[in-house]
Amino acid sequence: MLTWLTDTVDPRPLGLARIVIGIAAVVRGLVSWPLLTRLAGDEVLHAPYMDWIPQPSFALALGIVAVWLSAAILFTLGYRVGVTGSCLLVAILITLALDQQAYSNHLYLMAWLVGLMTLADAGAGINVSRTDRPIVRWAVLLLMMQASIVYGFSGLTKINSDFVSGRVLAASLRGGLVEFPAALRTPEFLSALALLVIAVELFLAIFLWRALLRPAAFLLGLGLHISITVLMTNTIELLVFSLEMLALYPLFLEGRLRVSVYRQSRWPDRIRRYDLLRVVDIEPQTGGRELTLSHHGIMSRGAAAHTRILEHLVPWLWVAPLLRLPGVATGHRRRHASDSLLESTADA
Amino acid sequence: MRLKDWFTVNSVRSWRRSGALALVVIGLFLAVQIAVPVSRIGVHDSARRFGWQMFSTAQETPAFVVITESGAVEVELDDYVAGPRGDVDIDGLLPPHLCNVVSGAVRVTWDSGDHEC
Numbered sequence: 001m002l003t004w005l006t007d008t009v010d011p012r013p014l015g016l017a018r019i020v021i022g023i024a025a026v027v028r029g030l031v032s033w034p035l036l037t038r039l040a041g042d043e044v045l046h047a048p049y050m051d052w053i054p055q056p057s058f059a060l061a062l063g064i065v066a067v068w069l070s071a072a073i074l075f076t077l078g079y080r081v082g083v084t085g086s087c088l089l090v091a092i093l094i095t096l097a098l099d100q101q102a103y104s105n106h107l108y109l110m111a112w113l114v115g116l117m118t119l120a121d122a123g124a125g126i127n128v129s130r131t132d133r134p135i136v137r138w139a140v141l142l143l144m145m146q147a148s149i150v151y152g153f154s155g156l157t158k159i160n161s162d163f164v165s166g167r168v169l170a171a172s173l174r175g176g177l178v179e180f181p182a183a184l185r186t187p188e189f190l191s192a193l194a195l196l197v198i199a200v201e202l203f204l205a206i207f208l209w210r211a212l213l214r215p216a217a218f219l220l221g222l223g224l225h226i227s228i229t230v231l232m233t234n235t236i237e238l239l240v241f242s243l244e245m246l247a248l249y250p251l252f253l254e255g256r257l258r259v260s261v262y263r264q265s266r267w268p269d270r271i272r273r274y275d276l277l278r279v280v281d282i283e284p285q286t287g288g289r290e291l292t293l294s295h296h297g298i299m300s301r302g303a304a305a306h307t308r309i310l311e312h313l314v315p316w317l318w319v320a321p322l323l324r325l326p327g328v329a330t331g332h333r334r335r336h337a338s339d340s341l342l343e344s345t346a347d348a
Numbered sequence: 349m350r351l352k353d354w355f356t357v358n359s360v361r362s363w364r365r366s367g368a369l370a371l372v373v374i375g376l377f378l379a380v381q382i383a384v385p386v387s388r389i390g391v392h393d394s395a396r397r398f399g400w401q402m403f404s405t406a407q408e409t410p411a412f413v414v415i416t417e418s419g420a421v422e423v424e425l426d427d428y429v430a431g432p433r434g435d436v437d438i439d440g441l442l443p444p445h446l447c448n449v450v451s452g453a454v455r456v457t458w459d460s461g462d463h464e465c
Contacts, residue, residue, distance in 0.1 A: 002367030005374075038430045045429050045445045047436055101431030105402050119373075121364065138370035142377050153385040153400035160405065168406045
């Protein structure tokens with residue numbers, strides 16, 4: 001157990017998560033500016049956690065946002081993440097501590113994620129120095145647990161009469177980029193939707209960890225985050241939250257993919273182009289032309305192999321599970337077969 | 349390990365390889381991340397903070413009216429509140445603040461109470 005925890009793992013999935021969360025931090029830093037400058041004024045209510053906490057001044061707001069943005073940019077690039085991550089964390093924590101009105105769940109989550117990423121040496125993969133170094137598993141495990149904890153408690157605390165009745169959704173689903181259809185704003189539909197939201201969040205909390213249902217979890221998670229971002233008010237803040245959560249998904253991918261592919265086909269180039277996480281080992285073959293995949297000892301061929309490979313490539317991994325849907329899978333198999341045939345004909 | 353070694357890159361990597369440290373950090377992390385949200389279940393308002401309770405209950409913001417010497421003024425909440433969140437005790441904090449910043453305010457009333465300036 002201890003050996004498993006301290007084993008080294010590939011740093012690239014964490015590097016990708018760092019980049020996405022770094023971008024989210026830059027966006028959130030820009031959102032913090034108007035909030036902090038408003039708190040610096042006298043017209044607006046001040047709600048410090050303790051009486052001794054000072055009212056933010058314009059200079060303090062400027063200092064916090066300057067440190068926040070510069071640290072977030074360098075953190076995104078993977079430059080001295082131990083230092084830049086710590087500076088970013090301090091800027092976020094000061095913002096959170098200054099006033100109760102500065103609190104938001106996604107900012108509190110960002111503090112945890114930046115802290116854990118700094119601890120995990122998230123600058124070890126996909127960084128400006130272009131050299132990767134291995135990282136230990138336990139630190140990555142904390143980030144994966146964080147994702148489950150957020151989804152789990154979010155789902156569990158929605159099991160209350162207010163939410164299940166659809167009343168909370170009726171109030172929340174307004175003011176977004178896309179207007180929620182008025183025809184669907186019925187108590188029955190909203191209540192069914194509320195139950196679906198709870199089910200999806202609890203599903204994500206559990207099944208991101210299970211290889212068999214992980215593709216479904218990725219797809220459901222993407223659907224959940226796109227819906228809340230476009231249908232609810234506070235689009236930017238919900239976008240930040242969605243980026244924070246979706247960035248953690250690739251950390252759950254496990255095992256290397258061994259792909260056997262015809263040497264002269266276009267697959268090797270195509271796969272390498274999107275294999276940002278470097279999880280695919282390609283074995284060029286001179287014989288059989290069918291794409292063959294071995295993953296966790298399970299063999300798959302043709303369109304099925306293609307789907308599983310896409311489920312590990314960025315950015316397809318969030319949408320590739322769609323290829324498993326019954327109607328889509330049939331079309332994908334046909335397309336894959338005709339592509340292979342065309343390639344064979346061209347070679348001949 | 350000498351103190352100064354803690355700050356070198358190689359030693360930072362080596363402390364991460366300590367199994368005992370891994371167990372301690374995971375234990376502490378889970379203790380905080382489970383105990384805090386569990387303690388927030390079933391509570392309302394400001395106590396919900398740090399509990400990952402996102403959009404789980406309806407947030408109803410009361411409508412405030414400031415009574416001044418020259419009449420009643422309905423309060424536009426965004427003018428006086430930087431983050432109108434359900435987990436901030438607006439009922440308790442805003443009325444005294446309105447008394448301070450609205451000139452000539454003598455009383456603040458809202459759905460469930462009132463406050464003499």
